[in-house]
Amino acid sequence: MNNIRLIEQYLYNTLAPGERLAFKARLLLSPSLRMDFYFQKKAYYIIKMYHREEIKEKMESLHRQIFSNPDNAVFQRNIYQLFKSKNK
Amino acid sequence: MEVLEKVVESTYTEKQTGELYKRAFPRVAAFVSHMGGSFEDARDIYHDALVIYFETLSQNDVEIHTSEEAYILGIAKHLWIRKNKHARINVSLSGLENTIYIPEDYFPTVENKRLLRYLKSVGKKCMDLLRAFYYEQIPVKKLAGSLGYSNEHSVSVQKYKCLEKVRETIKQKSMLYEDFFE
Numbered sequence: 001m002n003n004i005r006l007i008e009q010y011l012y013n014t015l016a017p018g019e020r021l022a023f024k025a026r027l028l029l030s031p032s033l034r035m036d037f038y039f040q041k042k043a044y045y046i047i048k049m050y051h052r053e054e055i056k057e058k059m060e061s062l063h064r065q066i067f068s069n070p071d072n073a074v075f076q077r078n079i080y081q082l083f084k085s086k087n088k
Numbered sequence: 089m090e091v092l093e094k095v096v097e098s099t100y101t102e103k104q105t106g107e108l109y110k111r112a113f114p115r116v117a118a119f120v121s122h123m124g125g126s127f128e129d130a131r132d133i134y135h136d137a138l139v140i141y142f143e144t145l146s147q148n149d150v151e152i153h154t155s156e157e158a159y160i161l162g163i164a165k166h167l168w169i170r171k172n173k174h175a176r177i178n179v180s181l182s183g184l185e186n187t188i189y190i191p192e193d194y195f196p197t198v199e200n201k202r203l204l205r206y207l208k209s210v211g212k213k214c215m216d217l218l219r220a221f222y223y224e225q226i227p228v229k230k231l232a233g234s235l236g237y238s239n240e241h242s243v244s245v246q247k248y249k250c251l252e253k254v255r256e257t258i259k260q261k262s263m264l265y266e267d268f269f270e
Binding site: 002004005008035036039040042043044045046047048049050051052053054055056059060062063065066072075078079080082083 | 105106109110113114117118121126127130131134135136138139142143193194196200201203204207208215218219222223248251252254255256258259262
């Protein structure tokens with residue numbers, strides 16, 4: 001598993017103080033560890049992007065559901081109304 | 089570390105999310121309409137505002153001193169300003185709305201979008217596992233069951249394997265179109 005777990009523990013602040021210090025020292029000394037560190041942070045960010053995208057997709061399907069359900073006719077009309085008067 | 093902030097959808101049930109959706113949309117729609125935007129503009133901004141709202145809720149250090157609708161409208165106003173650079177002067181923000189901010193990393197770069205698209209096409213299973221692990225508050229035990237792993241330990245092993253795969257893919261791809269070395 002090489003350094004992946006270690007980097008995660010460092011980022012999550014779950015290393016013991018001594019280990020943390022040792023990791024920081026290794027980070028300073030090793031360009032390849034620095035590179036892994038950089039790309040691992042980027043990996044977390046991409047996962048975050050993915051999560052946001054999935055939530056947004058959920059909202060989009062909720063939107064379609066709400067705007068196609070006849071039970072919400074009044075709600076739909078009130079919203080559409082806001083945009084109708086604008087197009088004069 | 090900002091990248092590791094929890095982004096959970098909070099504890100809303102599907103029904104509650106639907107109710108919130110209907111409750112907060114009219115104000116956002118009225119605002120966007122007032123600014124001259126279309127129904128589609130309102131919908132898009134609203135969805136981003138909800139994503140950001142859920143994310144805010146999941147961060148323990150943020151306190152929201154207003155109604156959900158007002159807070160979501162505040163986020164929507166900021167989004168509108170961002171999308172329409174000249175709108176700053178036309179949008180009036182209340183004191184409270186001035187304290188709202190949109191996460192700086194909310195609008196990804198083209199390069200990161202491309203990376204995500206690629207990772208979804210070659211490793212959706214891993215991406216799903218990682219997302220569930222980091223962002224959905226599903227206990228690892230349950231996660232193991234739903235993903236078909238025999239126990240918690242194998243989920244954890246698999247998680248690191250996936251994370252490594254994602255990291256290595258990003259590394260490879262980034263080397264191709266980015267002069268990364270300083």
